Amino acid sequence: ADGTHLFAIHKADSRLIVFDLTQTIPARVQEIMVGLEPITVRQRTGNELWVVNHLSDSISILDWVTGQITATLLVGDEPSDVVFAGNPQRAFVCVSQENLVRIYDPTDLTAPPVEVPLTQNDPWALAVSPDGQSVFVSALNSGNDTTVISAFDVDDAGGPPPPNPPMDPDLPQPPRVGLIVQDESGVWRDEVGGDWSAYAGYHLYDHDVIRLDAATGSILQSYSGVGTTLFGLAVHPVDGRLYVTNQEALNRTRFEPNLRARFVQNRISVIDPGTGTVVATHLNPHIDYDNPAGTPGERALSLSIPTAVAIASDGSAVYVAAFGSSKVAVLDQFGTVQHRIPVGDGPCGLALDEARDRLYVLRRIPGRIDMVDLTDDSVTSLGMGYDPTPPVIHTGRRVFYDGVNSSAHGDLSCASCHVFGDMDHLAWDLGDPQGQFVEGQSQAHAGFHPMKGPMMTQPLKGLADTAPFHWRGDRPALSDFNPAFVSLMGRDQELSPTEFSDLESFLFSLVYMPNPNRNLDGSLPNPPAGPNATNGHQLFLTGKLVDGGGDCVECHENPSGAKPLIIPFVLLPGDQDFTVPQLRNEYDKVGFDDTAPWTLRGVGYTHDGTEDDLDTFFDSRDFTFHDQQERDDVEAFLLAFDSGTHSGVGAQWTMDGTNEAAGIVRVQTLAAVADLGEIGLVAKGRDTSGDVRGWAYMGGAWQSDRASEPAWTLQDLLNLAGDGRDVTFTGVYAGWENRLGIDRDQDGYLDRDELDAGSDPGNPFSVPNPADAPEPTLTAGSMRLEPLWPNPAVRAARAAFDLPENAPVSVTAYDIAGRQVRSLENGATMPGGRHELSWDLTDDTGREVASGLYFVVVRSGDETRTRRLVVRR
Structure with missing residues (x-):
């Protein structure tokens, strides 16, 4: 650079x-x-x-x-990082879901890559040694050498250690539960030092960071004890030490009262790659854990979710972005915090500009860059262009990650365990021996005992239509988790209804990645030999595999596999009632093998993770498979279970004039899936005049980003490719094709038309005809109408507006001819502040409106604000 x-x-x-x-x-x-x-x-x-x-x-x-x-x-499923090293230079690509690094020759991308399998769980970040001879890989969900002894083994051994605090004598007998143990120098020990090695004949690799030879790709060394969840990785530019930002989970400790406000530590670990020595430093040594309530001053200093790390060229200063604290910490070379720089919400990326004494901080909430003047720590915020994220999602994301607002000491949040809204691949025992027993739904149900035992952290994705929540179904609604902000996070009170509503909006927006085990068109693999997911699906539906002649689908209903049913304990192994969980992420739980001497993970399937694979799960239940092939087929189907996000979402191909034969079937498949409404499809490139262009696929034809142009065909786009005019096709979420293809800022004016007219296609306040747009800067006390979303809309659209004071408001939708289509609000007085309305895209008679362009007009007093909305049917 x-x-x-x-x-x-x-x-x-x-x-x-x-x-x-x-x-x-x-x-x-x-x-x-x-x-x-x-x-x-x-x-x-x-x-x-x-x-x-x-x-x-x-x-x-x-x-x-x-x-x-x-x-x-x-490059493979869910890549996360790339670096360049070696002589000749090679590109090292971290492929997180496949647990490997692929090495490419950047001068010949057609050459097959070298694959380096890693004994890591979700390899995430890469860094290169100062001499360029080594590449380091750190794992996101690396774990902390914990596993779970099954409830049956614990019972055989005489039970778990006595609970601390003691169990309330008024509680009924607790269920048999498992026990979390941790490997200490080759011995599996519980929280009080008990030896459980007789019940776990395996050990975990715990290869937190792996060192590769840049010349050959071979593994040279591994480093353990770095942390549980590893985020950022950087190399000291002078002496080559590694700096790894991380969290350390304290999940071996049993019971919520003992973990309250102290279940995770935020750290930086420094590794000497020569000696292998690892020194972990707590980033929040100021916290007084003996004061569970914390103080405002303590929270103001805390650093939560340390993500990116950058190091000065002389190694004298280390900068760490604290995503959950809206700060950048400045550390010395030993990892000790020297001071903290306040920045905006969600800092997640850092770039040092030592020539200008600047630090650039990439923020996620919302997408902006904070430019820090390192001479006085002053901050200038830079816009990144249009951000399509609805405001309520930004607000809810802030609640989810914000440690200061979420916890007693300012260092914990929902995201401390639900990493990026997903799992931490750990089990936790969050029971309470002093808690309350909840009676069961019927005499056949055991009810919910507060000493529930270890349970795996569940993802917070794809939550729609999966209530009741949690493994036991003991949370009928998400709002029933609000007490955890007090009992686990340590707050003095629950979130307000508004805060929790915003959090819910964010959580319900989270979706799973496409399942990598399905075909591009979304179909199941159907190989001629070996495990067959297509046959497994049929067995799942009609195979009568459940003892007594039932089918799997009777409980695990499509599309998520969940069902609002709490199954009585008498029908299950063990002593507890459980709900029917969704099955969308079964493929993400592989890696535990309790029959091998060394294994990647210490937990696998079921509520406590003690079943190492699905075949073992089948063994532990009353299934009636006829042979091993049927078991393999059903396992293949479960590992390919529809995640709720189509396989075509995100899929790409760049046509360069030479590779049409290799990519045409891929592009045609994406178009066929788009015709079914499963995905959207866009293309980007340059036209023969050299102009940057965009196209959105609209069912058999391509709409360009110039409204006056006739529809394009696929062949028209293929004819463009070549002579430096590469055309890139991308499958997107259904409904996103207009925004990502032809109308980036969703203002109703197409991107190239805006560029031709001199307006900004990334700014909804900048349009070819300024008189037709809201003023870019509103005076104090003005009403503001945000862009409508989603736009284009298929089923419904939302309008959000701010009122400076209490006032009567009318909200009306008009068609392109100016005729009233729907009155959404008719003069009711609303309080000052932010309001949201939803339009179900029907007219005043209840009929669905047709595809086309509409205008939503908000009037209050003498002020009027208008936004455009494209409706697609």
Whole structure:
């Protein structure tokens, strides 16, 4: 890099943003669409950047000067990072869901990559040694050498240690439960030191960080004891020490009262790669854990969810982004906090500009960059362009991650265990010996005892239509988790109804990644031999595999596999009632083998993780398989269970004029899936005039980003490819094709039309006809109407507006001819503040409106605000 430009990822808008740093206030000079959920950008040469697209399973290789995508490399499931090392230079790509690194020759992308399997769970971050001879890989969900002894083994051994605090004598006999143990120098010990090695004949690799030879890709060394959840990784530029930001989970400790406000520590670990020595430093040594209530001063200093890390060129200062604390911590080279710099919400990326005494901080809530002047820690916030995220999602995301608001000491949040809204791949015993017993639904049900035993952290994705929640179904609604902010997080009171409503909105927006075990068209694999998911699906539906002649689907209903049913304990192994869980992430639980001497994970399937694989689960239940083939087939189906996100979402292909034969079937498959409404499909490239263009697939034809142009065909787009005019096709979520293809800011004006007219397609307040748009800057006391979302809308649209004071309001939808279509609010007086309304896209008679352009008008007093809405049927 020449130090004149900054490259930043705008995840929410699927774009790479380029800033010119030679200006007093850095200005955006390029905004290039890449793949879905871009999370990493690295510069290989002067003009060439590699952008890692986590959802698209790809890397976008582009020329940032021209803004052209030159190649799209399909690298595997959920890539997370890329670095360049070795001589000749090679590209090392971290493929998190496949637990491996793929090594590419960047000068010949057609050459097969070298694959390096890793004994890691979700390898995540990469770094290169100062001499360029080693590449280091850290694992996101690395674990902490814990596993669970089954309830039956614990019972055989005479039971768990006595509870502390003692059990309330008025409680009934507790159920038999498992016990979390931790490997201490080869011995499995419980929280009081009891030896359980006789019941666990395996050990965990715990390879938190692995060192690769940059020349050969071979594994040279591994480092353990670094942390449980590892986020950022950086190398000291002088002496080569590794700095790893991480969380350490204290899940061996039993019971919620003992874990209250202290279940995770936020740390940085420093590794000497030569000696293998690991020194972990607590980033919050100021916390007084003997005062469970905490103090405002304590919370103000705390650092939560340490993510990105950057190191000064002389190694004298280490910068750490605290995602859950809205701070950047400045550490010395030993990991001791020297001071803290307040920044905006959700800091997740760092770039040092030592020539200008600046630190650039990428923020996620919302997508912005904070420019820190390191001479006085002053902050200037830089916009990243259009952010399509609804405001309520930003607000809810803040509640989810914010340690200061969530916890007594300011260091914990929901995300401390539900990492990025997912699992931490650990079991926790959050029972309470002094808690209350809840009677069962009937005499056949055991009821809910407060000493419930170890339970796996569950993802918070795909929650719609999966109530009741938690393993036992003891939370009828998400709001029933609100007491945990007091009993577990240590707050003095629950979240307010507004805060929890915002949190719910965010959580219900989370979805799973596409299942990598399904075909691109969404179908199940149907191989001629071996495990067959297609046959497994049929057995799941009609195979009568449940003892007594029942079918799996009778409980595990489609589409999620969940059912609002609490099964009595008498029908299950063990002593507790359980609900029917969803099955959308079974593929993400593999890696535990309790028959091997060494295994990757210490937990697997069922509520406490003690079943190491699905075949073992089948053994422990009364299933009636006829042979091993049927077992293998059903297991294959469960590992390919529909995640709720179509396999075509994120899928890409770049046509360059030479690879049409290799990619045409892929593109045609995506178009066929889009015709079914399962996904959207867009294309990006340049036309024969050299203009940057976009297209959205609209059922057999392609709408360009110039409204006056006739529809394009696929062949028209293929004819463009070549001579530096590569065309990149991307499958997107259904309904996103307009925004990502032709109308980025959803203002009703197409992107190229805006560029031709001199307006900004990434700013809904900038349109070709300024008189037709809201003022970009509103005076104090003005009413504000936010962009409608989603836009285009298929089933419903939401309008959010702010009132400066109490006032009567009318909200009306009109068609393009100016005729009233629907009155959404008719003069009712509303209090000052933010309001949201939903339009179900029906008219005043209850009939669905047709596809087309509509206007939503909000009037209050003498003020009127208008937004455009595209409806697609």
